[in-house]
Amino acid sequence: MSTITTRFTHDHRRSDEGFAALEAALLTGSVDAALGAWETLQAELQHHFLIEEEALFPAFEAATGMNGGPTEVMRLEHAQIRELFAPLASALEAKETEAARDLLETLLVMLQQHNMKEENVLYPMCDQVLGAGQQEALVQRLAANSP
Amino acid sequence: MKALPLDVKSSPPYTVPLRWFALAPPMLALAGLLLFFEGPTAVLSRWTPAALALTHVTALGFMGSVMLGASVQVLPVLAGAVWPPVMFRWHALPALWGAGVSLLVASFLWPNRTLTVAAAILLAGTLAVFLSLAFLALASARNPAGGDLRRALVGFSLTALLGLGLLAQREGIWLADHFAWVSWHVVSAWSVWGLGLVAAIAYAVVPMFQLTPPYPEKFRARWGRLLWLLPFSVAAAMGWGARAAEAVAVLGALILVPPFAVQTLQLQARSKRPRHDATWKLWRVAMGSALVAPLLALLAAGDVLSPWWVGVTVFWGGFAAVICGMWVKILPFLTWLHLQQRPGRQGFPPTMLRITPEVQADRLWQGHGITTVLLLAGLLLPEPLIRLAGLAVLACAVQMGYILWLAVRTYRHWPQTVPPQTEANPSPR
Numbered sequence: 357m358s359t360i361t362t363r364f365t366h367d368h369r370r371s372d373e374g375f376a377a378l379e380a381a382l383l384t385g386s387v388d389a390a391l392g393a394w395e396t397l398q399a400e401l402q403h404h405f406l407i408e409e410e411a412l413f414p415a416f417e418a419a420t421g422m423n424g425g426p427t428e429v430m431r432l433e434h435a436q437i438r439e440l441f442a443p444l445a446s447a448l449e450a451k452e453t454e455a456a457r458d459l460l461e462t463l464l465v466m467l468q469q470h471n472m473k474e475e476n477v478l479y480p481m482c483d484q485v486l487g488a489g490q491q492e493a494l495v496q497r498l499a500a501n502s503p
Numbered sequence: 504m505k506a507l508p509l510d511v512k513s514s515p516p517y518t519v520p521l522r523w524f525a526l527a528p529p530m531l532a533l534a535g536l537l538l539f540f541e542g543p544t545a546v547l548s549r550w551t552p553a554a555l556a557l558t559h560v561t562a563l564g565f566m567g568s569v570m571l572g573a574s575v576q577v578l579p580v581l582a583g584a585v586w587p588p589v590m591f592r593w594h595a596l597p598a599l600w601g602a603g604v605s606l607l608v609a610s611f612l613w614p615n616r617t618l619t620v621a622a623a624i625l626l627a628g629t630l631a632v633f634l635s636l637a638f639l640a641l642a643s644a645r646n647p648a649g650g651d652l653r654r655a656l657v658g659f660s661l662t663a664l665l666g667l668g669l670l671a672q673r674e675g676i677w678l679a680d681h682f683a684w685v686s687w688h689v690v691s692a693w694s695v696w697g698l699g700l701v702a703a704i705a706y707a708v709v710p711m712f713q714l715t716p717p718y719p720e721k722f723r724a725r726w727g728r729l730l731w732l733l734p735f736s737v738a739a740a741m742g743w744g745a746r747a748a749e750a751v752a753v754l755g756a757l758i759l760v761p762p763f764a765v766q767t768l769q770l771q772a773r774s775k776r777p778r779h780d781a782t783w784k785l786w787r788v789a790m791g792s793a794l795v796a797p798l799l800a801l802l803a804a805g806d807v808l809s810p811w812w813v814g815v816t817v818f819w820g821g822f823a824a825v826i827c828g829m830w831v832k833i834l835p836f837l838t839w840l841h842l843q844q845r846p847g848r849q850g851f852p853p854t855m856l857r858i859t860p861e862v863q864a865d866r867l868w869q870g871h872g873i874t875t876v877l878l879l880a881g882l883l884l885p886e887p888l889i890r891l892a893g894l895a896v897l898a899c900a901v902q903m904g905y906i907l908w909l910a911v912r913t914y915r916h917w918p919q920t921v922p923p924q925t926e927a928n929p930s931p932r
Contacts, residue, residue, distance in 0.1 A: 372714045376775035383777050426509040426583075436843050443851060458856035465836045465855065468711035469580060476646050476707075477508050477583030 359491040360412070361479040364404075367498060368471045371400050375464055382460070387451050394448055398441055401467070405434045407498045412482060415494065419485040426478050433470045437463065508583035508643070515575050515591055517841040517914060521907075522597040523572025524834070527826070528904035530564030530604065535900055538893030543885030546811040556611040561818050562692065563626070564604040568597065569826050570700055571633060574652070576837070581707050582649035584640040599629045616674055623670050630663050647720075651703035651727050658695025661734060665691060682745035687737050690752040693817055694733040694759070698793075701825055702727060702763055705786075709767060712832060713783055714775040722766055730759055753804045756797040764793035780861070781868035785828030788871070792820030815878040819871075827871050830903055831864035834910040842917055850918050858913050863906055870899045 374397030381390035413427040440463045447455040483491070534557055538545055541553040548554060578584035603625030610618035634656055641653050665688035671677045672684065710717045733755040740751040767790045771783065796816040802808035835858035842852035877892035 372775055376714055376777065380777040424510070429509045429514075432844075436840075439843070439851075440854075458854045461856055462836075462839055462854040465712065465832070466840070469836075472707055472711060473509050473580055473583070476581055476648050480646060481508075 359488070359495055360482040360486065361475065363495040363498060364408075364412070364479055365471075365475050367400075367404050368475065371397060371404070371467070374400060375460070378460060379457075382453055382457055385453065387448065387453075390456070391448050394445065398445075401437070404498070405438070407494070409434065411494055411497055415486055415490055416478075416482050420481075426473075426481070430470070430474065430478060433466075433473075437467055437470065440466070508585060509579070510585070512588070513579045513585045515579070515586065517837060518594075519591050520572040520576040520837070521911065522594060523568050523575065523600075524830075524907060526568035526597055526601045526604075527565050528900045528907060530560055530568060530601070531900035531903065532897055533608070534560045534565060535893045535895070535897030538896060539890050540893075542887075542890045542893075543881075545889055546809065546882055546885055549810050549814065552611050552614070556608045558814070558818075559611065560604065560608045561823075563607070564601070566697070566818075566822050566826060567604070568600065569830075570697075571600070572597075573704065573829070573833075574637060574656070574700070576833070577704060577707075578637065578640050578644075578652060581703070582641060582644035582646055582652055584637075584644045584649065584652075586640045587636050590636045590640070593632070596629055596633060599625055600633075603629060619670055619674055623667055627663065627667055630659070634660055647723060648703065648707065651699070651706065651723075654727055654731070655696055655699035655703055658691060658697075658699050658731075658734075662688060662691040662696050680741065680745055683741040683748040686745060686748040686752050687734060687741060690737045690755070691734040694730050694756075697822055698760070698763070699727060699730060701789075701822070702730075704829075705763075705767060708829070708832075709770055709786065713771060713786075715770040715773050718766060718770065722762070726759075726763060733759060749804055753797065753800045756800055760793050760797050764790040768794075781864040782828040782832050784868055785824045785871065788875070789821050789824035789828070792816045792824065796821060809882055811882050812879060815875070819878055820875055824871060827867050827899070827903070831859055831867060831906060834906060835859040838910040838914050842914060848918070852917060853913055858910055859906055863902070863909065867899065867902045867906065870895065870902055874899055 374393060378390055378393040378397060381387075381393050409431060413430065417423050417427055440459055444456060444459040444463060447459055486494070537553060537557050537560065541557075544551060545553055545557060549558070575586070575590065579586065603622050606618050606622035606625060609615075610622050637656050638653070641649050641656075644653075665684065668677070668679070669681070669684055669688055672679055672681050706718050706723055709715055733752065736751050736755055737748050740747040768787070771787060771790075774783070776783070796813060799808060799813045799816055800810075803810045803813050835855040838858050839852055839855055842848065845852075874892060874895035877888055877895050881889040881892050
């Protein structure tokens with residue numbers, strides 16, 4: 357049983373498309389397209405983080421008694437990732453393409469290494485400790501209202 | 504209290520992998536200087552003192568230091584491994600490793616039992632400590648990445664033990680078929696250790712940095728285990744002598760290496776990123792080299808071609824390309840990450856392309872390409888091309904050192920060097 361790993365990982369892959377679309381728009385110099393791609397990507401990331409922080413992490417912490425450790429670090433990394441959102445949006449609005457590319461590159465690497473930790477370590481731990489019903493409820497919440 | 508997987512305490516401080524990485528540029532520079540001063544004699548035979556020194560300063564000093572430093576960094580990230588805290592406190596380990604490599608290189612150039620014994624003690628001791636801590640760190644890792652990394656480190660242990668056996672043979676302490684043992688040592692080094700670690704990292708970073716589909720799970724589960732057929736079959740063939748061991752090694756390389764290279768190239772071809780940076784290009788070169796190297800090894804085994812081209816393709820075209828590709832990505836990322844996590848920081852830290860501008864990464868990629876051409880052409884016109892290749896290697900070492908210096912300087916001086924208006928607007932200038 358690997359519901360959490362499969363479905364949450366699938367959600368990570370969805371954001372890869374957003375990155376590629378944004379990078380392509382930046383390369384062609386299409387600022388409107390870049391802003392549109394960024395709004396979609398940001399909404400997807402915020403939704404994913406929110407489900408993790410409000411539902412998945414608390415469920416894991418309740419099941420294991422681990423209040424620090426993995427979930428604490430993942431929350432910290434969410435904050436680090438979110439900190440890049442405003443400068444990136446500002447750079448896009450100001451049509452500073454090079455600054456936006458730089459911020460996007462940093463965001464991409466930061467997010468991907470964060471995803472790797474979740475996919476390789478945290479999600480498999482969630483699959484082990486959470487019941488089937490709990491897992492199903494979590495993935496339904498992830499799918500619901502997904503942008 | 505023991506740290507948990509992914510815990511803040513399980514993540515190495517900035518300086519721990521950096522101390523290992525800092526060994527790489529001077530060791531590569533030493534390789535370049537050896538090539539420059541030795542000139543054409545470097546390509547005459549793989550058994551000359553200079554060739555042995557060159558091989559080991561490259562494999563242990565340059566590649567080994569980066570690979571050990573990378574292991575410190577990736578074990579927690581990829582496998583959720585928890586390093587024993589002493590790994591972050593024993594700062595002497597990289598220095599001892601560097602000293603051991605230097606003494607080993609000196610012992611090849613100026614044969615001397617004291618040098619050999621000192622090198623063996625330093626290298627074996629450092630590695631024993633490092634690997635013991637790594638296996639302890641990985642003890643609780645039950646995921647596929649943990650298995651891949653564990654197998655690679657077992658491969659390094661085997662390579663090191665065989666290397667110690669060879670040193671004992673050289674000193675006359677123990678007699679055996681030296682050339683067959685060399686085949687076993689070499690095949691363990693490039694396959695289960697070198698390629699095993701590259702693959703373990705590739706499974707994560709190729710999809711991550713290049714936005715490709717993941718490696719197929721079946722491939723990943725089987726290929727890494729199959730790679731172990733190489734050292735096992737070479738060991739079995741040693742009973743028939745050195746030629747048989749070499750033949751089995753070449754045959755195994757022809758069968759087992761291309762699937763990984765082809766798989767990676769196929770994934771790269773499906774990258775979603777619209778722009779290909781230096782890291783992407785260097786990985787392409789590495790995988791292309793991995794495809795060509797077994798064919799060159801076949802020709803070399805049949806005495807049709809000099810083993811020089813095999814060595815250049817494996818060491819420089821393959822492993823060094825991966826290292827250069829990761830160098831320009833990991834150093835700025837680690838610097839940015841640790842600056843962002845710095846307690847009580849004020850302002851927005853410089854982002855990756857400001858820490859390592861693309862022009863610097865492109866220079867390393869171009870330098871790697873020029874050096875590859877010169878090293879290969881050196882066989883056709885040894886004088887002066889081998890010496891020029893040595894200078895090109897030296898230039899690459901300087902460029903790697905410069906990129907490292909840029910990252911460390913940013914880490915040390917920020918935010919003091921960041922003017923207030925730049926803090927408010929993080930755009931690169």
